[in-house]
Amino acid sequence: MLFHSTRGNDNNKTFEEVLMQGLADDGGLFMPDSWPQVDLDHLKSLKSFIDVAKYIVPMYTDSSFSKDEVHEVLENTWHDFEEKDYLKIVDINKSLSVLELFHGPTAAFKDFGLQLAAAFFNKTLVDQNKTAIVFGATSGDTGSAAIDACKEFRAIKSFILIPDGNMSEIQRKQMTTVDKSNVFPILASGTFDDCQDVVKKGFKDRSFLKDSQYLLAVNSINWVRIIGQICYYFYAALKANEFSKPLNFSVPTGNFGNVFACYAASKMGMPLSKIIVAVNSNDILHRFFKDNDYSKNKVSETISPSMDISVASNFERLIYDLYLDRDSDKCSNLYSKFPTESIRLDEDIWKKSASLFLSYSIDDNSTFKCMKTYFENSGYIMDPHTAVAADAVTKLNDRLENNTIILATAHPAKFPNALEKAGINLTNVPKNLQKVLNKKEISFKLSPFDNSIFEFIKDNN
Numbered sequence: 001m002l003f004h005s006t007r008g009n010d011n012n013k014t015f016e017e018v019l020m021q022g023l024a025d026d027g028g029l030f031m032p033d034s035w036p037q038v039d040l041d042h043l044k045s046l047k048s049f050i051d052v053a054k055y056i057v058p059m060y061t062d063s064s065f066s067k068d069e070v071h072e073v074l075e076n077t078w079h080d081f082e083e084k085d086y087l088k089i090v091d092i093n094k095s096l097s098v099l100e101l102f103h104g105p106t107a108a109f110k111d112f113g114l115q116l117a118a119a120f121f122n123k124t125l126v127d128q129n130k131t132a133i134v135f136g137a138t139s140g141d142t143g144s145a146a147i148d149a150c151k152e153f154r155a156i157k158s159f160i161l162i163p164d165g166n167m168s169e170i171q172r173k174q175m176t177t178v179d180k181s182n183v184f185p186i187l188a189s190g191t192f193d194d195c196q197d198v199v200k201k202g203f204k205d206r207s208f209l210k211d212s213q214y215l216l217a218v219n220s221i222n223w224v225r226i227i228g229q230i231c232y233y234f235y236a237a238l239k240a241n242e243f244s245k246p247l248n249f250s251v252p253t254g255n256f257g258n259v260f261a262c263y264a265a266s267k268m269g270m271p272l273s274k275i276i277v278a279v280n281s282n283d284i285l286h287r288f289f290k291d292n293d294y295s296k297n298k299v300s301e302t303i304s305p306s307m308d309i310s311v312a313s314n315f316e317r318l319i320y321d322l323y324l325d326r327d328s329d330k331c332s333n334l335y336s337k338f339p340t341e342s343i344r345l346d347e348d349i350w351k352k353s354a355s356l357f358l359s360y361s362i363d364d365n366s367t368f369k370c371m372k373t374y375f376e377n378s379g380y381i382m383d384p385h386t387a388v389a390a391d392a393v394t395k396l397n398d399r400l401e402n403n404t405i406i407l408a409t410a411h412p413a414k415f416p417n418a419l420e421k422a423g424i425n426l427t428n429v430p431k432n433l434q435k436v437l438n439k440k441e442i443s444f445k446l447s448p449f450d451n452s453i454f455e456f457i458k459d460n461n
């Protein structure tokens, strides 16, 4: 399986190239040349999450690694989960369940994708006898998951920019208490967008790198993260009903990575009824699905900070694959003018998604109410991101058939202020989070408005 860019000018790439490169050279996103097809009967015979991963992952990695090599990587990929099956499905009632994806070391679903990325980064670096810098900005959970996933690999140094903003104290502490000589949490006094600009500049400039050193992107446009997420959709559907009936998945989303993984699983043969695209008041995706209006607005801060975005990077993959039938010229043309010109598709093309996608935008008030209602009615405690997806199900209930699974993307203990405001008293805090609370914070304060971050990386490289 080879990969190509959604914009048509970076093609025939191997898995390893796509992994180490992140974004395509022409500014597009990498896509597999075709959708590999699963054998559902074979999947039904598999017992564990790792078994499913051993079946799915090699479909995308064969251009670079043998099956045996990949299986060996996967034996050691996912670690420090507090649930021995990695994920857990909790039934709310006969037709509604919650898929808990937050039992990993950083208590958010991002551990699934980033631990897979880190395992393959490390394999590649060791095979090639090279080193790498991980450089990224985070609005919440990406930074901690990337740091945790890479911290034991000596060939990788992580420099993560933490903006001023409304991430929770625990989210910040997860990055500043790691205390490893290859981890550099940088408090950058600016907004997330300011930090993102520095990262973009760094990927262009690269002068702080040593000879033949890699600069690695850990944001959700990296295809390897999507692969990790495809695995849990198959495993969840297998556990829920052995693929006997198509399910609905309600996904709390920002950058559309998690939704795209669900779509990818369905393209590979997973029975699927509807995907619910659940967003907070940063509603670019909802405006598109509802009104064919994909236009960039200012970011507003919400109680679900990991979904506070102005554009949804991974959405380009859906535009390309579903709406434009993989016409890279058309895709390139749309994105060359975006965001100056917003994206609006021809009406008949835009309608293509209606059979598969529903969407809803949930504001903070409704999110609080939803957290409360679930707690009072069923004793179930959810974090604000999960509540956005849960409330979208309530709002769209009339349009849903079959059983529905809500994706729980973060553990509620990560957001104590939101819980308190909703009047919910949480007693069980995961061990991985407890450990973080009392540790000393170590971080580096640097300005995102001059060269100091690049100087810092050079000095510590």
Ligand SMILES: *Cc1c(COP(=O)(O)O)cnc(C)c1O
Binding pocket: 108, 109, 110, 140, 141, 142, 220, 252, 253, 254, 255, 256, 257, 258, 259, 306, 307, 385, 409, 410
């Ligand atoms: C990152 C994140 C999301 C959004 O994920 P996307 O892949 O961007 O859709 C949702 N919830 C939590 C808790 C997250 O950390």
